[in-house]
Amino acid sequence: MTFVSKFTKTLLSAAAAALVATSAWGATITIGSKNFTEQLIIAEMTKQLLQSKGYTVNKKEGMGTSIVRAALENGEVSLYWEYTGTSLITFNKVTERLSPEETYERVRALDAEKGLVWLAPSRANNTYAYVIKPDNPKTQGFETISDLAKAYTDGVAVLMGTTAEFPRRADGLIGLQKAYDFEAGRANLRPMDIGLAYNALANGDIDTLTAQATDGQIAAMGLKVLKDDKEFFPSYVLTPVVRKDVLDANPELKDILEAVSIKLDDATMARMNGQVEVDKKTIEAVAADYLKSLGM
Incomplete structure (x- = not known):
């Protein structure tokens, strides 16, 4: 129970x-x-x-x-x-x-x-979640956040849609980069309203999105949630x-x-x-x- x-x-x-x-x-x-x-x-x-x-x-x-x-x-x-x-x-x-x-x-x-x-x-x-479009060549085959981190380490320009405050939060990108040992780089960040971010992901303007697990668009758009394999995000x-x-x-x-x-x-x-x-x-x-x- x-x-x-x-x-x-x-x-x-x-x-x-x-x-x-x-x-x-x-x-x-x-x-x-x-x-x-x-x-x-x-x-x-x-x-x-x-x-x-x-x-x-x-x-x-x-x-x-x-x-x-x-x-x-x-x-x-x-x-x-x-x-x-x-x-x-x-x-x-x-x-x-x-x-x-x-x-x-x-x-x-x-x-x-x-x-x-x-x-x-x-x-x-409503924990944080990284979502991707299954048919995006840049993120094809990604299953975990570790896969995303490796792409950044390898120099792949994965464009990340995010809210304005997520990159500044200890329970956001700051802590995530430390836990997964990667640096996304400012050039790859696209701060925007979460509603616009889903449209940007659908249109291919960004490659991944820092979503929230209870967002209604995830299932509606057939998006894939990357597993938080190091269990960084808290409850x-x-x-x-x-x-x-x-x-x-x-x-x-x-x-x-x-x-x-x-x-x-x-x-x-x-x-x-x-x-x-x-x-x-x-x-x-x-x-x-x-x-x-x-x-x-």
Whole structure:
């Protein structure tokens, strides 16, 4: 039994209780989010759910990773959904290799010292992933990130599409190059919006892309995910994080949010991401449809 499924058994009854009316009428909650599809979906879903429970909800979406975290710490936002690996490495500077269970417990303890409460985790692990088109001659036969690293070492100009912040992150390209002993080189990097990057990969303008494992376009475009054979990327389990003072004032938030988190998994997140990115449904509609499917 995984550490997430252990949460599930003990929380199902509490989650069901959270679906009835609460004492939240009149309370105001500000939800933050980062600037990519998955985060926008989960923030909208949280907004709709809390509004249905009587909360007045503000939403501050589309922020960078460091900005939304700072907003949570200084009280500008009440809650947002964060990834365990991001908190572990980026915010708490922990570099030792930890299991998913250890990662969650470590960030929960470290962030508690900062007045932040990690609720029950989902089963959606949006870790980084390198993807390629199977028919690209430059990357033909690549199976692992080690294969990609060897190409750079051999002087092959593999053009890498990436977000603006990935090359500067310790859990991104900086750490990856150390772990796999290669240097991509600035000339081979193509920083761009993730949505544009998938189009660039399809058109052959780039050769590989630093994606996220739950991106909807991966399956839709028939892309190949390179195996992280040195297991560099940590667990990035999507989890609601709430300021302690907000949770103390609104204790019912725990059950309400965990009613969603314990049911989310990789396949569900990838499907919703694909509905927005591939099927062009609105974020509001996708969030509403999922809540309805849960009876919320």
